[in-house]
Amino acid sequence: MPESSTSLYAAREPIFPRRVSGRFRNLKWVIMVVTLGIYYLTPWIRWDRGPNLPDQAVLVDLAGRRFYFFWIEIWPHEFYFVAGLLIMAGLGLFLFTSALGRVWCGYTCPQTVWTDLFILVERWIEGDRNARVKLHHAGWSVRKARLRLTKWIVWALIGLGTGGAWVFYFADAPTLFRDLINLEAAPVAYATIAILTATTFVFGGFMREQVCIYMCPWPRIQGAMMDNDTLTVGYRDWRGEPRGKARDANAGDCVDCMACVNVCPMGIDIRDGQQMECITCALCIDACDDVMDKLGRDRGLIDYLALSDAPREEAGEKPKPIWHHVLRRRTVLYTAIWSLVGFAMVYALFMRPEIEMTVAPVRNPTFVTLSDGSIRNAYELRLRNKHGAERMFGIHVNGDAMWVLGLEGSPYSAVPVAANETLKLRVYVTAPVGSESAQAAETPLRFWVDDLANGERAYKNTIFNGSGS
Amino acid sequence: MAEPRIDELTGRETMGHDFDGIEELNNPMPRWWLISFYLLIIWGIGYTIAYPAWPMISGASKGLLGYSTRGEVAADITAHEAANAELVTALLAQDMGEFDPQSDLHRYAAARGGAVFRAQCSQCHGAGAAGGEGYPNLLDNDWLWGGSLKDVAYSIRHGIRNQTDDDARYSEMPAFKDILEAEQIAAIAAFIPTLPQADWESEAGVLFTDNCASCHGDQGTGDRELGAPNLADALWLYGGDQETLVETITYSRFGVMPAWGQRLSEEDVRAVATYVHALGGGE
Numbered sequence: 001m002p003e004s005s006t007s008l009y010a011a012r013e014p015i016f017p018r019r020v021s022g023r024f025r026n027l028k029w030v031i032m033v034v035t036l037g038i039y040y041l042t043p044w045i046r047w048d049r050g051p052n053l054p055d056q057a058v059l060v061d062l063a064g065r066r067f068y069f070f071w072i073e074i075w076p077h078e079f080y081f082v083a084g085l086l087i088m089a090g091l092g093l094f095l096f097t098s099a100l101g102r103v104w105c106g107y108t109c110p111q112t113v114w115t116d117l118f119i120l121v122e123r124w125i126e127g128d129r130n131a132r133v134k135l136h137h138a139g140w141s142v143r144k145a146r147l148r149l150t151k152w153i154v155w156a157l158i159g160l161g162t163g164g165a166w167v168f169y170f171a172d173a174p175t176l177f178r179d180l181i182n183l184e185a186a187p188v189a190y191a192t193i194a195i196l197t198a199t200t201f202v203f204g205g206f207m208r209e210q211v212c213i214y215m216c217p218w219p220r221i222q223g224a225m226m227d228n229d230t231l232t233v234g235y236r237d238w239r240g241e242p243r244g245k246a247r248d249a250n251a252g253d254c255v256d257c258m259a260c261v262n263v264c265p266m267g268i269d270i271r272d273g274q275q276m277e278c279i280t281c282a283l284c285i286d287a288c289d290d291v292m293d294k295l296g297r298d299r300g301l302i303d304y305l306a307l308s309d310a311p312r313e314e315a316g317e318k319p320k321p322i323w324h325h326v327l328r329r330r331t332v333l334y335t336a337i338w339s340l341v342g343f344a345m346v347y348a349l350f351m352r353p354e355i356e357m358t359v360a361p362v363r364n365p366t367f368v369t370l371s372d373g374s375i376r377n378a379y380e381l382r383l384r385n386k387h388g389a390e391r392m393f394g395i396h397v398n399g400d401a402m403w404v405l406g407l408e409g410s411p412y413s414a415v416p417v418a419a420n421e422t423l424k425l426r427v428y429v430t431a432p433v434g435s436e437s438a439q440a441a442e443t444p445l446r447f448w449v450d451d452l453a454n455g456e457r458a459y460k461n462t463i464f465n466g467s468g469s
Numbered sequence: 470m471a472e473p474r475i476d477e478l479t480g481r482e483t484m485g486h487d488f489d490g491i492e493e494l495n496n497p498m499p500r501w502w503l504i505s506f507y508l509l510i511i512w513g514i515g516y517t518i519a520y521p522a523w524p525m526i527s528g529a530s531k532g533l534l535g536y537s538t539r540g541e542v543a544a545d546i547t548a549h550e551a552a553n554a555e556l557v558t559a560l561l562a563q564d565m566g567e568f569d570p571q572s573d574l575h576r577y578a579a580a581r582g583g584a585v586f587r588a589q590c591s592q593c594h595g596a597g598a599a600g601g602e603g604y605p606n607l608l609d610n611d612w613l614w615g616g617s618l619k620d621v622a623y624s625i626r627h628g629i630r631n632q633t634d635d636d637a638r639y640s641e642m643p644a645f646k647d648i649l650e651a652e653q654i655a656a657i658a659a660f661i662p663t664l665p666q667a668d669w670e671s672e673a674g675v676l677f678t679d680n681c682a683s684c685h686g687d688q689g690t691g692d693r694e695l696g697a698p699n700l701a702d703a704l705w706l707y708g709g710d711q712e713t714l715v716e717t718i719t720y721s722r723f724g725v726m727p728a729w730g731q732r733l734s735e736e737d738v739r740a741v742a743t744y745v746h747a748l749g750g751g752e
Contacts, residue, residue, distance in 0.1 A: 010497040010498070012500070210499065364596055368749070
């Protein structure tokens with residue numbers, strides 16, 4: 001582009017992918033329906049949790065600081081579950097990338113899925129590749145304006161649905177839907193919808209492959225996770241080259257029909273070899289297989305292949321079996337770590353107690369001498385009631401038999417804790433004058449909390465500070 | 470510097486720079502990127518005009534919108550005061566007698582009092598209110614002037630032995646160096662730690678009854694009307710060892726606390742009294 005030498009910028013060359021059909025295209029349609037279906041419909045699934053609790057299956061309750069996922073309820077102090085899920089998601093990406101290259105990018109990345117949907121809309125309204133190229137270069141006319149406006153309106157509606165679905169994860173979906181319609185919902189809901197509508201519209205409609213090439217950090221990291229045994233989309237150049245007419249006996253199998261280039265949503269030519277832009281969506285495989293079928297030649301000129309197989313295939317030998325590529329030390333290791341984290345989380349999920357207590361000794365000062373010479377320690381207790389109903393929690397201490405327990409603001413040793421609440425409580429333990437723990441520097445002490453209704457109990461160990469040093 | 474040329478390997482144009490044989494390909498920015506860049510520059514300039522930004526000789530430019538973080542804080546404080554107005558009215562209406570520790574008003578008063586305490590009281594009484602030598606421990610159950618909510622509020626409002634408040638709690642222990650002989654003082658200092666099981670018939674017991682009992686009581690258990698300490702318990706404001714007791718009796722003590730009613734609002738006095746009372750020593 002010599003004219004660009006005087007220009008500071010290069011205008012984006014729009015890409016007009018041609019329609020294609022085949023097994024990978026069908027797989028992508030199925031994945032699109034499933035992923036978008038999950039995304040749009042999940043907030044509407046109901047789940048009965050009893051009174052005073054939300055009956056939405058998946059809900060991020062920011063105000064109440066709870067995360068509901070079907071029968072699982074996550075409290076803020078259990079946020080490590082979310083961290084664990086993120087670790088598993090990361091390891092899963094490593095695993096799939098090392099086995100199948102950018103399979104995430106090509107099939108399930110939201111950017112790919114929504115761009116696919118947007119291109120589908122574009123094709124319905126403006127026609128296939130040739131019609132779109134023509135329309136792009138045509139001057140503005142009533143027809144072009146009408147087509148463009150229709151397309152943008154449909155895009156905007158999809159964007160609205162995307163942003164709209166997101167907010168339903170954070171509040172009761174039917175209520176929020178009614179509030180949104182009646183203009184009574186919180187401003188933050190409208191702002192979130194507006195931002196996500198705008199990003200969906202711009203990313204899916206206009207930026208498309210630029211998001212993957214310029215904005216996304218993931219392709220830059222992926223290189224480190226792929227090796228020569230990774231299955232990626234590639235071109236068997238030893239079979240295809242030199243390119244030529246179908247009738248030419250000296251030419252390879254590639255007839256230079258450009259089908260692979262025309263269907264590529266990233267606008268690259270896979271025959272140039274591995275490129276950073278390639279998202280391994282495999283649409284070029286479908287396109288090339290279609291052409292090979294018509295020519296009566298073997299499929300697989302463009303195919304999922306591993307670079308390590310190239311010399312072998314070139315020499316006319318059979319490539320290594322697929323399982324050989326998928327089952328490698330690296331992938332087995334990723335699977336092992338992934339499973340380990342998964343098992344740890346499932347274990348933690350089923351072993352977590354229904355009542356919890358934290359004990360923090362008050363250290364300023366460590367102890368107080370009372371007028372009769374007895375030594376008193378103060379403790380901050382936090383009692384968590386994860387039951388759905390108010391419970392009476394009894395408190396007592398183990399250790400020195402002479403200790404006297406006192407609860408701030410209550411003459412009893414039991415306190416009611418409301419359903420799904422955490423109660424902060426100040427507790428005093430007093431050692432009488434002259435007793436062993438009053439004179440020692442430190443004495444071990446164990447706090448017990450028990451649910452008076454069902455006898456469930458928990459304990460925490462701490463220490464009692466005496467006047468000795 | 471070389472002229473721009475076409476790179477043979479890539480077929481792309483170079484920038485014309487040459488660093489030790491390494492050349493740079495001309496990869497122009499995308500247009501949307503450049504447009505965003507210019508728009509951000511314009512927006513940035515506008516922002517620094519609208520908001521305080523440019524350093525001047527004294528202070529920074531004020532900005533056209535008249536925004537200031539101090540103003541925002543002031544507005545925040547006003548908003549919170551307005552939101553708490555009802556609680557403050559209720560606190561001022563409290564008779565500071567019975568005060569349900571589970572009530573919202575008590576929680577508000579204790580939280581507000583905690584903030585006042587950390588700002589105004591912790592210098593003498595310590596961040597944890599454990600006091601120190603000469604500064605009463607507010608966590609224990611020993612009160613010189615009474616430990617009820619009303620008593621505590623009164624001590625805070627008017628202070629102790631200050632000259633600025635006519636209603637300040639006041640008492641003065643004589644310095645016994647002008648009244649008693651050194652041996653007599655030493656005898657009393659030795660007698661006090663034996664309270665309450667003491668030999669009242671001894672010379673020291675008689676000396677105590679004659680000189681000290683009028684304020685500290687016949688049994689040495691103190692008198693809250695006078696702020697006279699209980700000498701028969703385990704707690705000592707200045708220390709209970711022989712040397713300290715001799716010093717205390719010889720020269721006396723005169724601990725002063727300011728009248729906080731002159732510095733704090735009535736609601737703050739009540740709030741900090743509530744906080745101190747709730748620390749675990751309140752009666």
